[in-house]
Amino acid sequence: MPPHLEEAYRAMLARFVAIPSVGAEGRGQSEMAHALVLELEALGLDTHAHETEGAPVIFAERRVHGAPSVLFYNHYDVQPADPLDLWESDPFTLTERDGSLYGRGASDDKGQLVSRIIALRWLRERHGDLPFGVVFVVEGEEEIGSPNMVRYVEERREQLAADVGIWEFGGVDAHDRPLLTCGLKGIATVDLSLRTAAMDLHSANGPVVQNAAWRLASAVAGLRDEEGRVLIEGFYDRVRPPTDAERGYVEATPRDDDVFAEHVGVERFLGGATGAEYQRRLQLEPTLNVNGFHSGYGGPGMKTVLPATALAKLDFRLVPDQQPLEIVALLHEHLEREGFSDVVVNLAEEPERPARVDPDDPWLRHAADALEEAYGTPAVVIVSSGGSGPLHPFVEVLELPIAMIGVSYPGSRVHSPNEHVRLVDVHRGTYATVRLLERWAGLAPPD
Known part of the structure; x- marks a missing residue:
């Protein structure tokens, strides 16, 4: 220049x-x-x-x-x-x-x-x-x-x-x-929230009153397995298989997962992925992420409280031909089916395909x-x-x-x-x- x-x-x-x-x-x-x-x-x-x-x-x-x-x-x-x-x-x-x-x-x-x-x-x-x-x-x-x-x-x-x-x-x-x-990738961001009581309570009520943090944590934990596979029924149905050319480019991507792992302090990637499998997941796989979880007391010291409300912020990263609003609808259905009809699902931002x-x-x-x-x-x-x-x-x-x-x-x-x-x-x-x-x-x- x-x-x-x-x-x-x-x-x-x-x-x-x-x-x-x-x-x-x-x-x-x-x-x-x-x-x-x-x-x-x-x-x-x-x-x-x-x-x-x-x-x-x-x-x-x-x-x-x-x-x-x-x-x-x-x-x-x-x-x-x-x-x-x-x-x-x-x-x-x-x-x-x-x-x-x-x-x-x-x-x-x-x-x-x-x-x-x-x-x-x-x-x-x-x-x-x-x-x-x-x-x-x-x-x-x-x-x-x-x-x-x-x-x-x-x-x-x-x-x-x-x-x-x-x-x-x-x-x-x-x-x-x-x-x-x-x-x-496309994106859909959602807030999951619920209320189990009119107010936060003394934790002595734990044997008889549902804890909002426990309940929402259970709902969120059932959305994905330990290796990153999303468990929502129908989530992968619209995923377009990669073309031979796309698969070839992914496999040819130079390996840098070891450098990234060292840089961010990660000992093992999900699914034990390395090399071409690491790139396949990164480029071609849809995901579900928890961005934040908020409930109860988080200040210094201890407060023995039973939270009445809980909020989780999630994002879906999607691949062709998944439709963001359809994925949110599948999330609704999954929560209903698993007995979490009290969890409120709100779209946080305009989704992108x-x-x-x-x-x-x-x-x-x-x-x-x-x-x-x-x-x-x-x-x-x-x-x-x-x-x-x-x-x-x-x-x-x-x-x-x-x-x-x-x-x-x-x-x-x-x-x-x-x-x-x-x-x-x-x-x-x-x-x-x-x-x-x-x-x-x-x-x-x-x-």
């Missing part, structure tokens, strides 16, 4: 990080949306803030008659910065240390978004006016589950029409190998070649991330092949204190985007 574009990257990211556009708190979105509109207009794009029931979606385009278009999906909202005392610098002041840029959103997703903008500037410096169309869709609610994105895409499918897409994240693995991710693209699509092949050129080593093809996002409407409604490439790395501390992006990744990831678009458009790199 030329030095003046690196400086432009720093300056733009500093402006964006300084705006605390925290999705969960509903603050800073209007200010951030306005700042983004100015940057995209400066890029020569026709830019609008489209109102939704939540934060505005920033839509920008520059079409070229008779030529294909690329669509960039990103988001401008960020996670809360808490806990603030664990940050080594102000989370909303971009700070450089040891070749990295620190700040909330430096990686997720403002750093990725700025990389896309700088890549287009770089392309124009290399080739002048670009011979293809450009579309940006940048939302402000990804960190709270993108509750308005499906409707937005469905209602504006003609306006959003494009030929290929680049997703909001990507980067390298623990060994600095570039990743090319081809899908996202799973989606994948064909790793052998020509657009993905261009992406793999561009990554290998930029990083000097073959790309690792990931059939599906273990995470989730609003990919489904872009793949199924707009029918876009989507490449997930970017400028992050496993140590970026996304969603955590001291989030950052390494400048070496900014250089390589941005250049990969440049070369992907040149390859796709048939543009020869300048001498």
Whole structure:
């Protein structure tokens, strides 16, 4: 990356990080949306803030008659910065240390978004006016589950029409190998709650009054076995078998489970999974997770109380062709069948459906070649991330092949204190985007 574009990257990211556009708190979105509109207009794009029931979606385009278009999906909202005392610098002041840029959103997703903008500037410096169309869709609610994105895409499918897409994240693995991710899991988040008495009671009543914590713990324990297999009847019925190509890519994924186990302090993975089986589970298996369990007293010392209420927070990570609302209905039925009709099930956030693209699509092949050129080593093809996002409407409604490439790395501390992006990744990831678009458009790199 030329030095003046690196400086432009720093300056733009500093402006964006300084705006605390925290999705969960509903603050800073209007200010951030306005700042983004100015940057995209400066890029020569026709830019609008489209109102939704939540934060505005920033839509920008520059079409070229008779030529294909690329669509960039990103988001401008960020996670809360808490806990603030664990940050080594102000989370909303971009700070450089040891070749990295620190700040909330430096990686997720403002750093990725700025990389896309700088890549287009770089392309124009290399080739002048670009011979293809450009579309940006940048939302402000990804960190709270993108509750308005499906409707937005469905209602504006003609306006959003494009030929290929680049997703909001990507980067390298623990060994600095570039990743090319081809899908996202779906997600359904639920709260399970129950009440067994009008109030918390003295624990002396334990012999005769049901303890809400015990009862909900029993209900939750029956949802999954010790090795991670979900026990809800019908849960796996819609799981689409992987294609031969997908299975081949999973088996070819370089082994890093031992490195991850050491990093996070895990002695054994579920099912004793290692190597290819570890990757198969991670990429292709649906899961059920307990995110939190709340009941009774959790303060210092002891309080001999019999809790009257209990709450468990769960998330399902789903794979094609599982339907989130159908999975929640199966959960209802399971609890009823197992004698837990008193457990109340509430959908916590707007669910997202799973989606994948064909790793052998020509657009993905261009992406793999561009990554290998930029990083000097073959790309690792990931059939599906273990995470989730609003990919489904872009793949199924707009029918876009989507490449997930970017400028992050496993140590970026996304969603955590001291989030950052390494400048070496900014250089390589941005250049990969440049070369992907040149390859796709048939543009020869300048001498």
